[in-house]
Amino acid sequence: MKVLVPVKRVVDYNVKVRVKADGTGVETANVKMSMNPFDEIALEEAVRLKEAGKATEIIAVSCGVQASQETLRTALAIGADRAVLVQTDAELQPLAVAKLLCAVAKKENPTIVLMGKQAIDDDCNQTGQMFAALMGWAQGTFASKVIVDGDKVSVTREIDGGLETVSLKLPAAITVDLRLNEPRYVTLPNIMKAKKKPLEVLAPDALGVDITPRIATLKVEEPPKRKAGVKVPDAKTLVEKLKNEAKVIQ
Amino acid sequence: MSILVIAEHDNQSIKTATLNALGAAAQIGGDIAVLVAGSECAAAGQAAAAITGVSKVLVADSPLYGGQLAENVAALVVGLAAGHTHILAAATTNGKNVMPRIAALLDVAQISEIIAVKSPDTFVRPIYAGAALATVQSKDAIKVITVRTTGFDAVPFTGGSAAVESVAAGADAGLSTLVGREIVKSDRPELAAARIVISGGRGMGSSEKFKILEPVADKLGAALGASRAAVDAGFVSNDLQVGQTGKVVAPELYIAVGISGAIQHLAGMQDSRVIVAINKDEEAPIFQVADYGIVGDLFQIVPELEKELG
Numbered sequence: 001m002k003v004l005v006p007v008k009r010v011v012d013y014n015v016k017v018r019v020k021a022d023g024t025g026v027e028t029a030n031v032k033m034s035m036n037p038f039d040e041i042a043l044e045e046a047v048r049l050k051e052a053g054k055a056t057e058i059i060a061v062s063c064g065v066q067a068s069q070e071t072l073r074t075a076l077a078i079g080a081d082r083a084v085l086v087q088t089d090a091e092l093q094p095l096a097v098a099k100l101l102c103a104v105a106k107k108e109n110p111t112i113v114l115m116g117k118q119a120i121d122d123d124c125n126q127t128g129q130m131f132a133a134l135m136g137w138a139q140g141t142f143a144s145k146v147i148v149d150g151d152k153v154s155v156t157r158e159i160d161g162g163l164e165t166v167s168l169k170l171p172a173a174i175t176v177d178l179r180l181n182e183p184r185y186v187t188l189p190n191i192m193k194a195k196k197k198p199l200e201v202l203a204p205d206a207l208g209v210d211i212t213p214r215i216a217t218l219k220v221e222e223p224p225k226r227k228a229g230v231k232v233p234d235a236k237t238l239v240e241k242l243k244n245e246a247k248v249i250q
Numbered sequence: 251m252s253i254l255v256i257a258e259h260d261n262q263s264i265k266t267a268t269l270n271a272l273g274a275a276a277q278i279g280g281d282i283a284v285l286v287a288g289s290e291c292a293a294a295g296q297a298a299a300a301i302t303g304v305s306k307v308l309v310a311d312s313p314l315y316g317g318q319l320a321e322n323v324a325a326l327v328v329g330l331a332a333g334h335t336h337i338l339a340a341a342t343t344n345g346k347n348v349m350p351r352i353a354a355l356l357d358v359a360q361i362s363e364i365i366a367v368k369s370p371d372t373f374v375r376p377i378y379a380g381a382a383l384a385t386v387q388s389k390d391a392i393k394v395i396t397v398r399t400t401g402f403d404a405v406p407f408t409g410g411s412a413a414v415e416s417v418a419a420g421a422d423a424g425l426s427t428l429v430g431r432e433i434v435k436s437d438r439p440e441l442a443a444a445r446i447v448i449s450g451g452r453g454m455g456s457s458e459k460f461k462i463l464e465p466v467a468d469k470l471g472a473a474l475g476a477s478r479a480a481v482d483a484g485f486v487s488n489d490l491q492v493g494q495t496g497k498v499v500a501p502e503l504y505i506a507v508g509i510s511g512a513i514q515h516l517a518g519m520q521d522s523r524v525i526v527a528i529n530k531d532e533e534a535p536i537f538q539v540a541d542y543g544i545v546g547d548l549f550q551i552v553p554e555l556e557k558e559l560g
Contacts, residue, residue: 129350138425162433214359229541235554248503
């Protein structure tokens with residue numbers, strides 16, 4: 001059973017992002033970039049499936065600029081067997097990425113495609129569902145538990161108010177939530193080994209996919225800032241203020 | 251303009267998140283139809299017809315839609331899409347699950363979690379966990395949109411008298427089945443819709459000590475929330491998590507107890523009208539967004555607060 005894991009290169013989650021002065025986007029030059037944390041969880045799950053003898057091969061795939069090769073090397077160090085980069089400098093929106101992933105999936109024939117539920121840069125939360133739709137596959141989004149059983153996979157999903165379990169026919173696409181697992185640390189020997197693993201580079205044109213953006217970003221700005229308020233000495237003063245000044249309680 | 255809003259419901263009644271999505275639809279303008287896809291959902295269809303601003307209700311009543319499985323619901327909506335300029339749903343876990351599937355099948359982009367409508371094709375949405383706001387314009391013929399509920403006022407549950415039409419169910423995609431749900435039962439208001447929220451963080455120390463927030467929540471009629479740190483530490487279950495990766499809330503009053511104020515938490519509550527922070531660390535970032543702060547030991551302040559509330 002092959003598992004395909006799409007990974008995205010994003011601004012590291014510890015970086016405080018700054019909006020560019022000209023309002024065209026956020027500053028990404030000279031900013032630490034990392035693998036999207038949700039994708040890291042997806043990859044960890046794939047590696048665990050392989051360690052459990054369920055998966056035979058893990059292919060990491062990324063769509064984006066040349067530097068995404070670094071992200072793929074990290075994926076190889078975590079445990080992917082080989083990597084594919086669909087390389088382009090063009091802006092990629094979720095629908096285009098889903099189509100590129102479809103083209104890769106049709107070449108690779110994976111049984112499961114595991115990816116993060118959303119990327120922490122554009123916060124779209126779309127690519128997995130779009131990919132599943134275009135493949136005509138079942139989808140299991142926001143997974144906190146994944147159990148492969150024969151020709152089906154059971155996915156426990158985090159939904160508003162609790163959990164839901166669905167049984168999906170394989171092949172299927174699964175998008176993962178935070179609590180699925182805790183990704184392992186990358187070790188130095190594995191980083192060295194990752195350098196020798198195969199990394200194939202493809203062009204979107206070669207896959208026959210139109211990646212033209214459908215959405216234009218007109219402006220990016222900082223949200224209105226909240227001002228720090230006042231410190232109050234005790235609960236009594238607080239309740240008085242909430243009643244008489246803010247008027248939020250009776 | 252002709253807008254189709256996918257209702258979130260429990261077959262009996264319409265969830266309040268749908269009223270916020272309808273608030274966004276009203277700002278776009280035009281005819282608003284609501285789709286109620288469910289199983290034995292006639293009552294929910296009637297409830298939808300009574301909502302202000304709804305001109306038509308489409309009811310797809312079939313066991314196929316009982317579990318709200320994305321594969322079947324998306325196929326149904328795609329069949330109903332012709333003639334609509336916009337398809338909207340609240341950005342609940344349900345909306346987030348099904349809407350991108352609909353968009354891909356229609357070969358259009360999705361605009362996720364809008365918080366403002368600038369014009370029928372231009373919207374504002376947060377990116378980078380709310381650290382930036384993007385104004386985006388869709389070039390597609392049909393705009394598929396999820397609506398962040400805290401960005402729009404709810405339309406009233408009553409005042410409308412829309413016609414109810416039933417629509418035929420589609421075929422079963424045969425891809426997925428619902429095995430079961432575990433919904434946490436609570437007498438307190440729902441977190442995303444509560445007027446007051448009191449949340450605890452890592453500073454609560456343990457699941458046992460977290461319970462000191464409960465009597466305060468009960469006196470205020472508040473929902474309980476938590477930071478990711480408190481959830482990861484196992485103090486409370488993950489459905490209480492407020493933040494970028496949990497629920498986004500914007501109540502009248504948000505009380506953060508023992509929460510330092512990590513960016514990912516602030517992204518989930520900074521639109522609250524009044525914010526109160528109780529923390530022993532004077533330098534905690536939560537105080538930078540709080541209208542009222544108390545620096546001190548929460549285990550002393552919380553019981554005092556309970557007493558003061560009478």
